[in-house]
Amino acid sequence: MNQPHDTIDSAFANLREMPIPDGPPPELLRQTIAAAQAASRPKKITTWSNLVLHIRKPIAAGFALIVIAVVALMFVRSSPVSYAQVVAKLNQAHLVRFEQVMGDPGSQPFVITWLDSDQGIEFVRLNNQRQIRDCRNGSVHTTTLFPDHKTAYVRWNDLRDWGRSALLDDFKAMAQAPSKDLGPFNLDGHSTEEFEVQRPGPVVGTDSGVSPDGHRLLNVKMENTTLVYHLWADRHTGDLVRVEKNFQIATHSMKTVYRNFVLDPQTAPADLSTDIPPDYKQIISGISTMAPADFQSAVVKSLHDYAASHNGQYPPDASSFPAAVTFKGTQAQFATFAQLTPAQIRSIHVPSSQAGPPAMHNQQLILMYSMSFDPPSPPTKSTSAPSAPPFDISFDTPPSIAMPVSKNVVWAWTFYGGKSATNHTLVLWFKDGDQFCCIWGDLSVKSMGGGIPADYTH
């Protein structure tokens, strides 16, 4: 039987016990000290007047000045831009358009038009499908329009600071901004790390090269735990030329290329529209760590969003609710309430000792979810896009709504499916403080000073 810990520990112990020769060589030590001292010494600045005074003959001085001016001019002309200047140029652009190619170099590129970070909206186009990624307010609302199905798939997600983690914003930030506290979603202890690895890491090196068409390029390398980014920019103009993202975890690797950057391109108004055509069916799902202002508004919003994507129906019964959320990669994995008891459901609280924003403390989750949702056929089966991937969405993921609420709230689901909810149908009751409230099928909310009707207090 294997003893895995012993193998690794003993391998390191073996490495630790291997004999080490004397070092460093004295010459290397001396050179290093000299290099460090030279690099840390303030640079001596020779003024023009000093230079001229040291040259006795006026003609020689004039000649020397001309030579210096020419050299200086050449230096200025050939002075390479820095990464910061590349970023500054991106920041000045109101719109950036670029192509994204994933996987096979021959695969069809996504064409992405990115509105600047003040607006933070991406417009993605692939064949006749459009996707709008609204990254304002720290969350992301992704609306994917499928004309062939007259369907808009709307997802909202604020598990990370998407506004600052979109590709261009990451480069603009030039740093690893901290992820949001995932609060109750950080159940497996890995979630933060899973998201963190998607960011470009710090700059670990720069060098230069020449593009096939003869342009001198600045190459900036950024590394994170599982990602290596290479960014190329024109050394003279600072124009972004190409970005490569190499993702590797275990034996799996994936390469994404961003190319053909155009700053402030001409665009038609329709290209920047965020409207969903009125005849489109909307499918809504979402997941949030944002604490709602109160339980009542959270529940009403959740029910509204759920019903909007289920032909006006509410979740059929409590057993179809998810109880826990974990993450594998960037995919949310849900377990159903059916696997847990009500006591366990209510025990999914944020520990008060957990570091993070105070707003994330003292919360529990309310999740609405349907396992019975019948998604439309994936657009990949459409004749209009036989080989193209349907962006990054999956119709296999059922719609879901998740929100954290105060753990002091007591609530119970009282509606069971098979009939339509009306203003006489009690869907859910809750007690927030001393007040009992009931939410009815028409989403009206009534305070119940006398308590919950006996029929519903089981």
Place this chain on the structure above:
Amino acid sequence: LTDWEAIIRANGPTVWRTLFRVTGSRADADDCFQEVFMEALRLSRRRKIDHWPAWLHRLAVCRAIDQLRRRRRSPLSDELLGDIPSREPDAAQSAQAKDSARQLRAALAALPPRQAQAITLHLLSDWSYEQIAAELQTSVSNVGVLIHRAKAQLRERLEPHHEPTA
């Protein structure tokens, strides 16, 4: 002003030994040695260094792992990782120990850099999770995650018959 001569003289031997221990090569240790201190000089302009020995040790581990990764990417990686020159004073070591070191270095080179740094600082340098978290500027729990994942990947590489856990 920072007294770089004093810092390099005081910490140079430890840094070099760390580089040698991780890379297993005198040439690599020499190559990386000056780079560690130049990187330290560059970074020290941006942040205050409270504990030079620990910080330089961490930089040395990072640089040595990066060197392993570079070797791995080179066309001769297998040969380089597997063929430590015999001029090193390890002639008396058993072939098994040398082979174990070679395999571990190759496995470390395949790890994501932060995982490799975390597990090396922990198991080779005996650093605590708290020390590693402070140097890597992350949380203690995240260090635990990094080391857990590093072990899982190392296990797959070092134990050919190991079945990964679900």
